[in-house]
Amino acid sequence: MASKRSKYFNDSEENSKIRTTRKRYSNSQDENSKFVKEYHKRANSGESAICTDESSSKCDNSRNNLIGMNNISSMNRVKDAFYDIPCIELAKRLLGKVLVRIDDDGTVLKGKIVETESYLGGDDKASFSYNGKMTPRNKPMFMKPGTTFIYITYGMYHCFNISCQGDGAAVLLRALEPIEGIERITQNRLEFGKNKKTPSIPKKKPDMKVFQLCNGPGKLCVGFNIDRTLNEKDLGSWDRMWIEYLNDGDHSDVKDDLIVISKRIGIDSVGEPWSRSPLRFYLYDCPSVSKRDKLKEEIVKQNLLNNTN
Incomplete structure (x- = not known):
């Protein structure tokens, strides 16, 4: 007893x-x-x-560093009107802007947007909203411009889109150039897909370059810890993720002559003309893009040379 x-x-x-x-x-x-x-x-x-206030427990240096307050500027955050423009225009304007993600523990992750794709809805056969079809899955494409649309592809990878002007239109973020929180982004990439319940023989960590961390839509979602729990969020007001300008006080856009325009990736099955429509946009001479179109880059290069002469 x-x-x-x-x-x-x-x-x-x-x-x-x-x-x-x-x-x-x-x-x-x-x-x-x-x-x-x-x-x-x-x-x-x-x-x-x-x-x-040094006497406040909220204000200790470790937490200021963790949240990264000294690096965040809400004044630099783009406004709602930024997203309320046609799809192709938004895809171009997003280039050179910065995606900011506050991870679950407060770690700040930042990456410059270097590659996007437009999905127009309506007649665009590559769009989830083709012919104006709205489903529970693609509902964010019909919501307020600046709403996140995150879906799963290949059963395990996420893709991050932003709604814009026009029913069923959205811009896919294809690649980022990491600029802050690189250690955490690398950790997220290396740990992705590991089965923590089943012990395995330790493997040598791959030599992953910074430009390889987010050079693809699935990679950037893994690196920035973006999944379906972040779906249908308003980037104009949400305090865990938003878009901001690269430099304080500089709200200019990337010049058109520095943007490479090419066909979208992985949609050949929809057939022409949509499979070959020039609806992918990326920064010229940027190593962080997912796939380069050397022919289109040569055109941009020649135009730049002609403009300098």
Whole structure:
């Protein structure tokens, strides 16, 4: 009887420890959420985003570094009107802008957008919304411009799109050039697909170059930890992911003569003319694009040479 009573108290103590741990975790999560909201409140009101009250537990250096407050500028974030333009125009305007993602633990990830594709809806046979068809899967393509549309392809990879002006129109982000949080992006890429329940023989880490981390739609989603839980989010107001300008105070767009225009990737099955329509756009002379069109690049090169003469 004594042994049973002892076991009961031991179990109760263990359960108490579990409850305490869960409470601490919950409080930590709430604190992080409050801290992010406080940052946006400060930035939007024109105050410094960096907390200077050393007596406040919210303002210690480690958390400022974790959230990356010193590197975020809400004033640099694009507005709702930025997305409310025709699909091809948005695909071009996104080039050179920066995708910002606040990971689950507050780590800031940033990447310059270097490649996009337009999916026009309507008559575009390569679009999920071809002929105006709306389904639960493609509903974000018909939502407010600037809404995230994330779907799974090949059963395991995600693709990240942004809705724009026009029913069923959206822009696919095909490639990024990582510029912040590179260590975390690399970690996400290396750990993707690992079965943590089944131990395996450790393998040598591949020599992954920075330009290879996000040079494809599936790769950028893995690197930036983007999945279906981020679907149907408003990039104009959401505090975990948005688009911003590359340089503070510089809201200019990439010049047309620096943009390579080519056919979209992986849609040959839809047939012509849509399989060959020039609806892919990428930055000239950028190593981070998913696939180069050397013939189109030569045209851009010659035009640049002619303009300098």
